[in-house]
Amino acid sequence: MIYLDYQATTPLAPQAREAMLHWLGGPETTGFANPHSPHRPGRGAAAAVAVARDQVAGLFPPGGQVIFTSGATEAINLAIKGAALNGRVIAHSAIEHSAVLDTVAALGGGHVLPVGADGLVAEDVALPGNLGLLAVMQVNNEIGTVQPVDALAARAHAMGALMLVDGVQGAGKMPPPLQADMIAVSAHKIYGPKGIGALWVRDGLDLSPLLHGGGQEGGLRSGTLSPALCAGFGAAAALCQTSWESDGQYVDNLWKTARAILHRWTLNGDEAHRWHGNLNLRLDGLDVARLMSDLRDIAFSAGSACASGSGRPSHVLSAIGLTPSQAKTSIRIGFGRYTEPGEFAEALQRIDAAAALQGV
Incomplete structure (x- = not known):
């Protein structure tokens, strides 16, 4: 199996397992002891x-x-439901993860910020005058676009509002958003174990507990x-802090390989302002x-892992701005630290060849 679904989850780092x-x-x-x-x-x-915790x-x-x-998901719920917004x-943004969308909907709904055809929230996007909390993800989980979260946070702060950043796809890959008030992350997206994540809360900010x-x-x-x-999460986080630049260079090289092999596919989202380990592409007429x-021995996605199988367009x-038919001809290929270059190129060539056999 060639694994190309790094946005859904990443392999466990050997250091984290150890x-x-x-x-x-x-x-x-006595390792089973209760830490409390x-x-x-x-x-x-x-x-x-x-x-x-320090790591x-x-x-x-x-x-x-x-x-x-x-x-x-729990971290985002704690941030949104726990913040004292006083009405x-x-x-x-319109492209937030369902953890944000569904939580806001459960509270009665919010104001949706549009994105352009490039998949980016404009820095000067109109914000509601009675803004209490702005939630914009650092890196989109489906198309990989990197949002101007610090610039948006500065505007939110000028209005007396808080800034929540879903940092799941950006943590450990790029510098953190310095202006955020809260940042949610998940261990299994940075080569750590599933079942644990974290909410970073700026000093002086009081939240109400969910539990x-x-x-x-x-x-x-x-x-x-x-x-x-916790130990696995910490080890994975520490490893990211020492290897994020080399990881990024490695991913950039894989990205260049992918763009050369899949040159006839259309990229979804901006090419420059994005994490290059996320390749979301479409080919008109493709039956995904x-x-x-x-290609059952190649693991890739027909959209975000959270939406796959729903039958609804992403x-x-x-x-x-994609039509439902265009959205349904899109695939997402995710890769990272443990992707082997030879297998990667082979998988992409097979994906392109299989698409060609469909006559597209």
Whole structure:
């Protein structure tokens, strides 16, 4: 199997797996201890969590705290529902992840910011006058476009509003948004384990908790933490901080290979302002379901992993002006640190050849 779906999830880094092993805990160790217990094994587990928290904090700007969550979806819910907006409006881009869209909808809806055909929110986009919270993702999960989040945050702050950034696809790949008030990330998108994420909250910002119980995570997220998941997340985050530039250069080289092989395909979204590990393309007349069936040993996506199988056109591709038929001829190819160049080129050549056999 050639894996080309890095936006859905990334392979677990060997360093992250190694960091987790002791804390998975068997009867012959004390790694299973509850990190909230006061005895020696508990304090050891708590120390592992503290180390991991510091490692994850390195993904974010200085001057904030890391709140561990079950993933970015929970982190986004905590940020949106926990912020004291006092009736002011939530605004978000039209291409946000469903974790933002559905959470805002559950609260009664918000103001939607349009994007251009390039998949970008304009820096001077009109904002509602009673803005309380602006939510714009750093890197779009479907088409990879990189948004001007710091410029938008500055405008939000000038209006007395908060800025939430979904940093899931940008964390560990590029510098963090320095002007954000809250940033949500997920471990399994940066070569860490599934089941854990974090919300970074700028110092001085008070949130209301979603979960009540034991008062863990400074009272913002009750529930027993998993030292193993924390340790894996921390190791993955630390590795990203030392390798993000080399990872980026490696991905750029793969991108050039991909663009050369798939030169007849149309790119969805801006080519310059994007993460090059996300290749979202379309070919008029393509039957994507047939393509995926013909290439079952290549793992790629017919859209975002969260929307695949819904039968609905991607809201992201619709927002950039694609018709339903154009959206349905689009595929997403994701690659990164562990993508092998030879296999990558072979997979792309086979994708293009299989499309040609359809007569497109």
